[in-house]
Amino acid sequence: MKSFAMYGSNVEYTNRRDTATILSTFISDQIASFCPESAAIKSASIHAHYDDKAQNLEGIARLLWGAIPLGDEAPDVIEALRLAVVNGVNPDHSSFWGEVTDFNQRCVEMSAIAFAMVDEETRFYLAMNEAERANLVSWLQAVTYIRIPNNNWHFFRVLILMALRHVGARFDMDVLRSDLREIDDMYLGDGWYRDGQGGCTDYYNPFAFHYYGLLFSRWTNTIADHYTSELNAFSHRFVQRAALFAKSFSLWVGSDGAPIAYGRSMSYRFAGAGVWSELANYSSALAQVGLCIEDMRALWAVSLRWWSQQPILSDGMLSVGFRYPNLIASEFYNSPMSPLLALKGFAAVRLPESHPFWQATESDIHQRDACVTLPLNKHIVARQNGMSTLLTGSPSAAELRNSHDKYLKFAYSSAHGFCVESLRWIDQGFIGDNVFAFCHPETRAWLFRTSLQKSELLENTLLTEWTPFAGCVVQTTQWFADGIEWRRHRISSDADIDFIMSGYAVDTWVKCIGGRECREQALVKGSARSSQLQLIEGQGEYDVMPCSPNSNLLFSQAAVPVIHGKIPRGKSEWLISVISEQRK
Incomplete structure (x- = not known):
């Protein structure tokens, strides 16, 4: 090339x-x-x-x-x-x-x-x-x-x-x-x-x-x-x-x-x-x-x-x-x-x-750091630490190939790109960026948000409500503070459900092991940036997983930090900081 x-x-x-x-x-x-x-x-x-x-x-x-x-x-x-x-x-x-x-x-x-x-x-x-x-x-x-x-x-x-x-x-x-x-x-x-x-x-x-x-x-x-x-x-x-x-x-x-x-x-x-x-x-x-x-x-x-x-x-x-x-x-x-x-x-x-x-x-x-909210678009756009990031509650274009990956992730970035086919290969050990996926208790299919039941931009905070499948409702709140993106998820579920959530992709590769490990950190380092998820509230285990080859728009080989675990029946809540840092 x-x-x-x-x-x-x-x-x-x-x-x-x-x-x-x-x-x-x-x-x-x-x-x-x-x-x-x-x-x-x-x-x-x-x-x-x-x-x-x-x-x-x-x-x-x-x-x-x-x-x-x-x-x-x-x-x-x-x-x-x-x-x-x-x-x-x-x-x-x-x-x-x-x-x-x-x-x-x-x-x-x-x-x-x-x-x-x-x-x-x-x-x-x-x-x-x-x-x-x-x-x-x-x-x-x-x-x-x-x-x-x-x-x-x-x-x-x-x-x-x-x-x-x-x-x-x-x-x-x-x-x-x-x-x-x-x-x-x-x-x-x-x-x-x-x-x-x-x-x-x-x-x-x-x-x-x-x-x-x-x-x-x-x-x-x-x-x-x-x-x-x-x-x-x-x-x-x-x-x-x-x-x-x-x-x-x-x-x-x-x-x-x-x-x-x-x-x-x-x-x-x-x-x-x-x-x-x-x-x-x-x-x-x-x-x-x-x-x-x-x-x-x-x-x-x-x-x-x-x-x-x-x-x-x-x-x-x-x-x-x-x-x-x-x-x-x-x-x-x-x-x-x-x-x-x-x-x-x-x-x-x-x-x-x-x-x-x-x-x-x-x-x-x-070069100037700034943040703008667009209530009509349901967009928050920020430039910080050299990277531009979009948080969006806009609708998808359902007629397009991989449209939900292109429109309905939690964040899109100038430094990390985004992945398509994010959920298709989870059982083979791959996952895409910036998703919160749930395993259906009966079909065992992994599902993310494909539509938004609610989307509001209140001051500097984006609130969306969505359901991956019947019996599971998620409210997600996102905002920027102190140079970090924050995500709060509130889940109401009729059954115990396996979950996995991911952060930004970086240009590195980790072994596809067909399963998940427990690590001390959900941190992955690329050539120019590192990507990390930190669990502030809620229960889950840390790991790092590869994205399927050629699925990320910026990097032909990429990996993401993940948090995985089980959601018990009833109501649960997570607060996660999503961190992207330039490497020294």
Whole structure:
């Protein structure tokens, strides 16, 4: 495995020139193995839920998110991608990508082509002849009346319709207006969107909502028509929300630039970094929430630096996975081309070297300890001891693979990642992080929380109520104090039950013995951090257990501290301190 460090000696991202060189070299490597006639990058041995033609489109379209900001510095790359688009949208060409239909992946990828039409109109759209433009416009217009999921997909169609408006093509303002209202209805507050009514608030928010909202805002006044005033009202709203979002989301970055891993679509990695440079155009909105361009510069740079050192490249392509290639943690909509969406993170290249973003001195915002509560999200986010941590009482996305691991653990961290398949292999001696699991007295299946009956954020304390199975009810209270996370569990059970609870994962390995031991401490030491559980109240035994290989997003081999024992029938209570410390 290789990292972005292979593309240049300077991966500090201290100036635009070196950043553009890294980006253009990476993209050139991607298209070196394809011919525009094929309208695809390369064949793949793994697939998503959509067809091969849509996957071909995905590869070309997602490269555009990185190539278009390069502009004059990558004319050959943009030309090659433009020719691929010309063939892909031509119904008479053998590589035609096909028509968009209801709930179709093509709708997602069309937004990148819309991006190219507006941000690089001369080199991309106007470079096509009249027949080629007609094919492209007709192909994009077909998205207008299809059915789409009622979630962030509304933004894809918004961008497509805005691009049609920009080039003077026919577009349906009623549909655009309807999509904008649907997006409005998904706004939760505090700068955050739910991904659909009752949906999740997660790692996806910056690049699935705010990045697109800021693009929309830039495009609103590219032309003047009798819709401009109405669109400007939405534009203002999107900018204000993005600035407010940045205030809390800035805490999702640890002092080393590592992000909190939480939720789905982790293969998109640093896509969210694009928000920081887009916000650099709105200094007054940032000032209203106590932020500045120097903060945006720092958050963008430390994110790209951390990611550039991680082994995320496989055979020259961005791999499916998070810190390393990992299909276990992927989604059903991840193809080998999907991770290219991360190129949104290089959006800063669109800004000229003279822009205040590139001239700004990086602030120390990512070094500051802070804690914020988001009552509408049911989130507590803290940065302390160099690590960013999320405590969450938000709902899960039940339709996703391993969704309960991705959304319903007690904590998510920038330094420890999270594990999938946390409970699947307990009887074989493995367990995931940050769970409190119970063994069903009859089926002997190990179960954790898969839904929340109650979730409240009261001042600085998160209270959730959940049941692993009928006859067992758990109330969990979580808070931060003195640099430590605390968990109090109150259990009411109709039967005697075996239990096991775990802490954060670290990058070390312990022998899988198929059973549990009793140790003096539930303490495990990794290369950079140690992880420990301390039992303050309640009964249980200490141990350390391995996570199943490749189940943790950061570490292919990992281990966690655990407390295990029996819960007697009736009511029981535990108070545990959950400790993560940097190693000297």
